[in-house]
Amino acid sequence: MEQNVIELNDVFKEYMLGKTVVRAVNGVSFAIAPGEFTVIAGPSGSGKTTILNMVGCIDDATSGEVLVKGKNHRMMSDNEASFFRNSTIGYVFQNFNLIPVLNTYENIEYPLRIGGKRIDKSVKIKIMNLIEEVGLTDFIKHRPDKLSGGQRQRVAVARALVNNPDIVIADEPTANLDYNTGSEIISIMQRLNELYGTTFVISTHSEMIMKRARRIISIIDGKVQSDIGECDENKNQNYDNIFNESLCSVTGTGC
Numbered sequence: 001m002e003q004n005v006i007e008l009n010d011v012f013k014e015y016m017l018g019k020t021v022v023r024a025v026n027g028v029s030f031a032i033a034p035g036e037f038t039v040i041a042g043p044s045g046s047g048k049t050t051i052l053n054m055v056g057c058i059d060d061a062t063s064g065e066v067l068v069k070g071k072n073h074r075m076m077s078d079n080e081a082s083f084f085r086n087s088t089i090g091y092v093f094q095n096f097n098l099i100p101v102l103n104t105y106e107n108i109e110y111p112l113r114i115g116g117k118r119i120d121k122s123v124k125i126k127i128m129n130l131i132e133e134v135g136l137t138d139f140i141k142h143r144p145d146k147l148s149g150g151q152r153q154r155v156a157v158a159r160a161l162v163n164n165p166d167i168v169i170a171d172e173p174t175a176n177l178d179y180n181t182g183s184e185i186i187s188i189m190q191r192l193n194e195l196y197g198t199t200f201v202i203s204t205h206s207e208m209i210m211k212r213a214r215r216i217i218s219i220i221d222g223k224v225q226s227d228i229g230e231c232d233e234n235k236n237q238n239y240d241n242i243f244n245e246s247l248c249s250v251t252g253t254g255c
């Protein structure tokens with residue numbers, strides 16, 4: 001059987017707020033296989049971002065084990081961990097986080113420059129292909145302030161994929177977009193998931209995204225409330241049921 005690309009085993013995360021301990025993640029375990037398109041759903045404050053940050057190797061668990069491609073980034077040196085992050089994981093943020101002085105092409109190219117990669121012809125072709133796949137061929141030289149929110153998020157999605165990562169992590173990627181624009185972004189992510197087999201993990205409150213997920217892990221108060229639609233032998237799952245059960249467990253409605 002193929003190795004899980006992400007594995008959380010009994011993970012806890014605590015923050016100190018003054019003298020009070022805030023338990024943001026409270027014994028979470030799940031595994032994600034390569035190529036899955038998974039949504040982490042849950043109300044505000046339930047622990048979604050905290051979980052994604054640990055999966056993205058940008059934060060450490062207080063206890064338990066977080067494995068990405070079978071590796072625990074805490075066992076690596078700073079340099080090794082940063083190389084591992086750069087080559088394994090792409091990030092998409094709610095606020096796009098583009099560099100204002102760089103245009104579309106340069107923003108997408110930027111992670112390669114940071115990683116010290118030589119930008120040869122094949123790399124340029126790869127970037128141009130990504131720009132085409134996210135529908136920005138006519139906006140290559142535009143800086144972010146000349147792009148709409150949806151176009152900025154398209155740039156961010158292309159940037160997340162430029163290093164051929166195993167995993168793309170997207171924390172509420174459509175929260176700043178209207179329904180139709182958000183829906184287009186999710187369609188692009190689904191297409192890229194199918195095209196490249198990249199594993200996507202997306203946190204959201206949005207019913208639109210939940211409806212389109214193949215797997216929904218619902219989080220409440222830092223715990224897994226339900227994990228529905230796990231990619232396995234159940235290929236003929238009814239996705240409406242996945243959505244309804246998850247919505248029910250997260251909001252208490254739609255039951």
Ligand SMILES: Nc1ncnc2c1ncn2[C@@H]1O[C@H](COP(=O)(O)OP(=O)(O)OP(=O)(O)O)[C@@H](O)[C@H]1O
Binds near residue numbers: 017045046048
């Ligand atoms: N740096 C921090 N210090 C203290 N408490 C924190 C910190 N970061 C998160 N928390 C707390 O941990 C809990 C989980 O927060 P988290 O941001 O993971 O939730 P979330 O599900 O992403 O919420 P939202 O949907 O609003 O983004 C919350 O109670 C939050 O207040």
Ligand SMILES: [Mg+2]
Binds near residue numbers: 048050
């Ligand atoms: Mg959050």
